[in-house]
Amino acid sequence: MSKLVMVIWIFALLPCLCWAAELTGRDIALRMDAVDTSKDYKRTAIMVINRKGQKLVRKMESCNKKYGPDERGLIKFIDPPDVRGIMYLTWSYEDVERDDDMWVFLPAESLVRRISGGGKKGSFMRSDFANEDIEKREVDDEHRLLRSEKFSGVDCxxxxxxxxxxxxxxxxxxxxxxxxxxxxxMKIEYFNKREKHIKTGIYGGFKEIKGIWTITKIMVETPRKGSKTLMQYDNVDYNIGLSDSLFEQSNLKR
Structure with a gap:
């Protein structure tokens, strides 16, 4: 085979080779899931809700621990007084056939309520986040790579x-x-069951903490409701050896 013919064949095959090397949507989901290499973490957060001129500020503490491929998380509200002591406990499972568990403790009623099924569609503390948004991302959902493009000057x-x-x-x-x-x-667009775009989340404040790239700011906006919610994370710390007892249901009423 002449050198000219060989060169022509190489250039003809390049698109196929590039396509074969292209990542799949699932590959990307797995890469995202692998970013957090920690065994556990804790952080504080301020959630600012703006809805039609009304401003609500919530301060909270949260922590998370991995159990193999599964995770458990706890969110505790510390301010203002009307929400102080409210806690959310989540147990997230890798197995998509198994429903994740979620409970909320309401101190005013000294009551633990289980949130399941349709309850996870509800608003998280009157914010633009839904209860399901605070659960772990499901790697085994269907993921499809649509394209590559820049967002805010960053390749995505x-x-x-x-x-x-x-x-x-x-x-x-x-x-x-x-x-x-x-x-x-960097950005997530959410679509309802009628395929209508209903809200957008913008992610930022990227910091490398103990070798782990971390998001410290999320802004979610729901134009139809005229509302937006800013979540700002601080005091993020990894691999601190959290006790298993923090993530038990019995801890909610202590």
Missing amino acids: YVVERVSKKQKDTNYSKRITWVRKDIWLP
Whole structure:
């Protein structure tokens, strides 16, 4: 084979080789899931809710611990007084056939309530986040790579995520812009069951803490409601050896 013919063949095959090397949506989801290499973490947060001129500020503490592929998380509200002591406990499972567990403790009633099924579609403390938004992302949902493009000057993969648990979600799909360099989301668009875009989350404040790239700021806006919520994380710390007892239901009433 002449050198000219060989060169022609190489250039003809290049598109196929590039396509074969292209990441899949699931590959990207797995890369995102692998960013947090910690065994556990804790952090504080301020959530600022703006709705039609009304401003609500919530201060909270949260922590999370991994149990193999599964995770448990606890959120405790510390201010203002009317929400102080409210706690959310989540147990998230890798197995998509198993429903994640979620409970909320309401100190005014000294009552622990289980949040399941349709309850996860409800608003998280009157914010633009839904209860389901505070759960761990499901790697085994359907993920499809749509394209590559820049967002705010940063190279991103654009990935469509469709939940395998459609009866328990508000969303028909989510479109996520994932940074190619650190595998974290920059933007998520949420679509309702009628395929209408209903809200957008913008992620920022990227910091490397103990070698782990971390999101410290999220802004979620719901134009139809005229509302937006800012979540700002501080005092993030990893691998601190959290006790298992923190994540037991019995801890909620202590």
